[in-house]
Amino acid sequence: MSIIYMLIPTPKEDLIVVKIGGNVIDNDESLNAFLRDFSKITSKKILVHGGGKIATEIASRLGIEAVMVEGRRVTDKAMLDIVTMVYGGLINKNIVAKLQALGNDALGLSGADGNSILCMKRPVKEVDYGFVGDVKDVNNAFISKVLDIGMIPVMSPLSHDGAGNMLNINADTVATTLSKAMSKNYNVTLLYCFELKGVLSDFENKDSVIPKLNYNSYQDLKQKGVISKGMIPKMDNSFDAIKNGVSIVVICHSDNMLMASRGIETGTVLA
Amino acid sequence: MSIIYMLIPTPKEDLIVVKIGGNVIDNDESLNAFLRDFSKITSKKILVHGGGKIATEIASRLGIEAVMVEGRRVTDKAMLDIVTMVYGGLINKNIVAKLQALGNDALGLSGADGNSILCMKRPVKEVDYGFVGDVKDVNNAFISKVLDIGMIPVMSPLSHDGAGNMLNINADTVATTLSKAMSKNYNVTLLYCFELKGVLSDFENKDSVIPKLNYNSYQDLKQKGVISKGMIPKMDNSFDAIKNGVSIVVICHSDNMLMASRGIETGTVLA
Numbered sequence: 048m049s050i051i052y053m054l055i056p057t058p059k060e061d062l063i064v065v066k067i068g069g070n071v072i073d074n075d076e077s078l079n080a081f082l083r084d085f086s087k088i089t090s091k092k093i094l095v096h097g098g099g100k101i102a103t104e105i106a107s108r109l110g111i112e113a114v115m116v117e118g119r120r121v122t123d124k125a126m127l128d129i130v131t132m133v134y135g136g137l138i139n140k141n142i143v144a145k146l147q148a149l150g151n152d153a154l155g156l157s158g159a160d161g162n163s164i165l166c167m168k169r170p171v172k173e174v175d176y177g178f179v180g181d182v183k184d185v186n187n188a189f190i191s192k193v194l195d196i197g198m199i200p201v202m203s204p205l206s207h208d209g210a211g212n213m214l215n216i217n218a219d220t221v222a223t224t225l226s227k228a229m230s231k232n233y234n235v236t237l238l239y240c241f242e243l244k245g246v247l248s249d250f251e252n253k254d255s256v257i258p259k260l261n262y263n264s265y266q267d268l269k270q271k272g273v274i275s276k277g278m279i280p281k282m283d284n285s286f287d288a289i290k291n292g293v294s295i296v297v298i299c300h301s302d303n304m305l306m307a308s309r310g311i312e313t314g315t316v317l318a
Numbered sequence: 319m320s321i322i323y324m325l326i327p328t329p330k331e332d333l334i335v336v337k338i339g340g341n342v343i344d345n346d347e348s349l350n351a352f353l354r355d356f357s358k359i360t361s362k363k364i365l366v367h368g369g370g371k372i373a374t375e376i377a378s379r380l381g382i383e384a385v386m387v388e389g390r391r392v393t394d395k396a397m398l399d400i401v402t403m404v405y406g407g408l409i410n411k412n413i414v415a416k417l418q419a420l421g422n423d424a425l426g427l428s429g430a431d432g433n434s435i436l437c438m439k440r441p442v443k444e445v446d447y448g449f450v451g452d453v454k455d456v457n458n459a460f461i462s463k464v465l466d467i468g469m470i471p472v473m474s475p476l477s478h479d480g481a482g483n484m485l486n487i488n489a490d491t492v493a494t495t496l497s498k499a500m501s502k503n504y505n506v507t508l509l510y511c512f513e514l515k516g517v518l519s520d521f522e523n524k525d526s527v528i529p530k531l532n533y534n535s536y537q538d539l540k541q542k543g544v545i546s547k548g549m550i551p552k553m554d555n556s557f558d559a560i561k562n563g564v565s566i567v568v569i570c571h572s573d574n575m576l577m578a579s580r581g582i583e584t585g586t587v588l589a
Contacts, residue, residue, distance in 0.1 A: 105403075108380050128408055132376075135426075136407020137399055140476065140484055144430040148482035154432050155406075159415040160425045161469060189467075196463045198432060205411065211419035213411055 061090040062194070062233035063308050066222035069099035070242040071301045072138055081240070082142065084305040086149035091194045091233070093225060094153075095202045096142060097218035102133040116174045122215040127178040130215050131157075134203040142201050154198040158206025159213060161189040164221065166206040166214045180206045180214030182221075185228035223284040230292030237293050238308060239281060240301035245314035246282070248273055260317050262286050285317050294318075332361040333465070333504035334579050337493035340370035341513040342572045343409055352511070353413065355576040357420035362465050362504070364496065365424075366473045367413060368489035373397075373404040387445045393486045398449040401486050402428075405474040413472050425469040429477025430484060432460040435492065437477040437485050451477045451485030453492075456499035494555040494564075501563030508564050509579060510552060511572035516585035517553070519544055531588050533557050556588050565589075 065085060071077045085094060103113065106129045114121040122130065139155040146153035158164030158180075166180025193200050202225065204218035219239070226237040245256035248268075260268075265282055268274045274282060285296040297307040299314025306313045336356060342348045356365060374384065377400045385392040393401070410426040417424035429435030429451075437451025464471050473496065475489035490510070497508040516527035519539075531539075536553055539545045545553060556567040568578040570585025577584045 105380070109376070110379075131411050132403035132407040134407070135411045136403040136405070140402050140406045140428050140430055143428070144478040144484050145482045147430055147433050147478060148480060152433060153430075155426075155428070155430070157411050157414070157426070159411055159418055162418050162423060192467045196460075196467070207415040207418060209419060211416045213415050 059234040062229055063088055063090055063092045063236045064222055064226045065238045065240060065304060066095040066218060067240050067301055068097040072096060072099035081301050082145050082149060086146060086151045087305060088308050093200045095218055095222040096138060097204055098134050102130050105129055105133060119174055122177040122179050127213060127215060131205060131213050135205050139201060139203040151199050152197055153201050154193060155201045157203050162186050163189055164206045165209050166216060168208055168214060178214050180216045182224045185224055187228040187231060190229060191232055219281055219284050223288045226288050226293045227291040235293045237288055237296045238304055239298045240304045244300045245298055246278060257315050260315055289317060330505040333500055334359055334361055334363045334507045335493055335497045336509045336511060336575060337366040337489060338511050338572055339368040343367060343370035352572050353416050353420060357417060357422045358576060359579050364471045366489055366493040367409060368475060369405050373401050376400055376404060390445055393448040393450050398484060398486060402476060402484050406476050410472060410474040422470050423468055424472045425464060426472045428474050433457050434460055435477045436480050437487060439479055439485060449485050451487045453495045456495055458499040458502060462503055490552055490555050494559045497559050497564045498562040506564045508559055508567045509575055510569045511575045515571045516569055517549060528586050531586055560588060
């Protein structure tokens with residue numbers, strides 16, 4: 048008689064990374080409703096927030112004009128200070144205070160805090176984007192420690208260059224990069240929440256949600272022009288996440304985030 | 319023959335709490351020099367920063383006037399948003415980024431983050447101070463965890479009310495309250511750094527530093543009018559800290575902070 052050994056890998060713990068954009072942040076009522084839902088997620092979780100219109104509004108009130116080069120927004124020093132104030136201060140701290148009131152032990156972070164996301168200033172090629180960062184490294188050990196002591200990281204779309212300067216980063220990129228890095232230790236679900244019900248097959252029909260997409264069907268729809276400009280970076284980010292260890296990405300309306308977090312089919316599921 | 323047992327208490331670990339004010343923050347060169355010094359402190363440490371003139375300047379550029387009632391500044395909602403942006407975002411994140419560049423693993427916090435400092439809105443008596451908080455509770459368990467995972471807390475003078483609202487708090491009060499709470503687990507030295515060499519016996523002579531003060535000699539000098547208006551809240555805070563477990567308080571010039579942190583006599587030592 049012989050004994051058969053089986054090596055069963057320990058299942059990874061679940062981690063849900065939720066990204067919300069400006070449409071939720073700009074409206075106090077939607078933000079409160081969203082945070083109430085977010086507070087009900089019982090697994091480990093991370094919230095990544097974007098910027099919203101407040102930064103642009105404050106910049107314009109301060110007489111700082113958005114600098115555009117070849118149709119792309121440039122972050123000069125004045126604008127960097129504005130986003131550091133608005134994203135890292137106003138938006139981040141208010142979300143943290145609201146989550147605390149909902150019994151969620153939130154911890155507001157920028158990429159500089161705990162060196163959680165290290166960036167390099169985007170190299171100047173055709174366009175000098177100014178103080179904009181490309182992610183170099185995610186400190187998943189630090190984020191794991193934060194989760195382990197029972198905290199909920201709330202990430203603003205800001206980082207640093209390791210040389211003492213803050214940098215502006217794209218919130219979608221933060222969500223993707225963080226999810227990829229955390230998938231080494233966690234079973235990560237990434238939820239992109241926005242103002243639409245999902246990826247649409249007909250932009251004129253807000254209900255024409257494509258329920259499921261894989262990389263091949265996405266390429267196909269992209270080629271046919273069904274998936275258009277605005278969605279392409281988000282989709283590319285999402286499939287990059289899946290290719291790099293993230294279990295599921297769901298693109299859904301922020302009102303349906305809680306359903307998505309519970310595995311109930313809503314929005315567009317990418318796998 | 320009998321055996322005699324002796325209970326020797328484990329010595330507490332050292333913790334240095336440093337408070338810097340506006341004079342250091344408002345000048346990039348002084349801030350950099352100060353942070354270089356701060357980065358050299360090898361024991362566990364916490365940095366508490368004040369506000370500086372930037373908030374007032376940005377408020378005035380946004381057309382928001384400081385509201386004064388009976389000679390006291392009032393924090394209305396517009397001003398609360400400004401201080402949340404400037405203290406919690408601009409100042410806090412830039413200090414964190416600079417400390418990271420100096421090899422110090424800094425973590426920027428407001429009182430809302432990790433519920434580190436819970437406040438209540440100051441009750442309205444003769445004056446309604448608006449969104450100003452009085453400290454109700456310091457979460458020293460959370461701060462200890464942050465220190466234990468090797469992080470350096472950088473505290474902005476902001477807190478929350480536990481009901482979802484941010485509150486403006488006095489940075490000196492943050493430093494004192496934090497020091498008192500942490501003294502349960504640590505041997506705390508509190509360093510108040512400002513633009514003078516210490517507590518002066520003659521305000522006209524910037525070198526007339528009183529090297530040592532205890533509570534009785536302070537009361538005596540206060541009665542004689544030697545210690546004047548501006549210093550009284552700082553001194554009252556300091557002696558309150560000492561009465562409540564803080565080992566030493568030093569009031570010194572920010573240039574001499576590193577010396578003070580090493581126990582070299584500088585400024586005014588209160589014990």
